[in-house]
Amino acid sequence: MTELSPGVGVETDAETADVALAASGDGRAFERLYRAHVGRIHSLARRMAGPEVADDLTQDVFVRAWDKLGTFRGEAAFGSWLYRLAVNLILGKRQTRNSERVHFDAGASLETAPAMATEPELTLDFEDAIARLPDGARQVFVLHDVAGYKHEEIAALLGIVPGTSKSQLHHARMALRGYLER
């Protein structure tokens, strides 16, 4: 995969130079890269792993990126390379995280969630609703519908078969349809 979603693959001349400079040890150039990409990486971490660990994961991603800059070959845009590195790091750490979030019950959501949320307690915004999906469904939904990964790629990243990725995505969408803004 070379492009994840619109905007990620766009690399300016200045960014090209900053990547080269950062790879040779220029911390100021790396800070410029951080400023340009932190919003996207932090949002990915927050959606994939939760707001309570998003700051730490974001820092880890940029430290890892600094360490790995020498392996960046310029075959994809820096933003795409960084995003993939972030996905790998976040998923690699998911086994060690002890999530304390309250999740949807996937089965109950599918059977009982109304087509549209009408009760006051169901007036979550869409981001909050994503955060309360079960881990597997949330990760597949973020990777597929937000980040633009394909099922085969998601399956490889998560160690599942593509059919499970498709099923998780459908579960997530079914649960989330009740939380669309009207």
Add this chain to the structure above:
Amino acid sequence: MRDQWSDQLSDYLDDELGRPEREALDAHLTGCVSCRVLLEELRRVHARAGMLRDEPPDRDLWPGISRKIAPAQARRALVFSVPQLLAAGVALMLVSGGTAWLAGRRGAPVVGPSAMLATPASKGEASYAAAIAQLEAALDAGRTSSALDSTTVRALEHSLATIDSAIQDARQALAADPASAYLNHHLADTMRRKLELLRQASALATART
């Protein structure tokens, strides 16, 4: 609602169904209002996901990152310290020459530290070109001696081509609007980036020779 049809709606939406399954579901959708409604809701969920806005963290995370990469930064600086020092003098001359060249183009007096190094435009441009040639020769030597692997060379060539294109664009724009302070600054900055990239590349090649 969960049945053989509704369970296929996400795959239908994502064009993941085979032709027979898709045609069968098309036929079902023609007569099933509830499946059409559900399909539209799933389509809206997918579209809503694509509109999510990325937000920066509430606090600046850079200080923590900077602390963590500082030791590695120092190591990298140490590795390249000698060639960088050798190249630094050339780079300083180049930047000064480039600035003087631009100042000469504008016909304006050079202000600040560079004023001490101000030269006629032609001389400034010549200095810039000579120093670029010198650094490119060092880079070529690195290529020839295999001090730089092919992947690194490709990345450098891509970066240099990008910067050269930007310099060319800036020069064309300046030809149309020679008095533009922004364009003059942009061209000087782009030339500086090329010099810096070449300096780093030649330092890398020298360090591995």
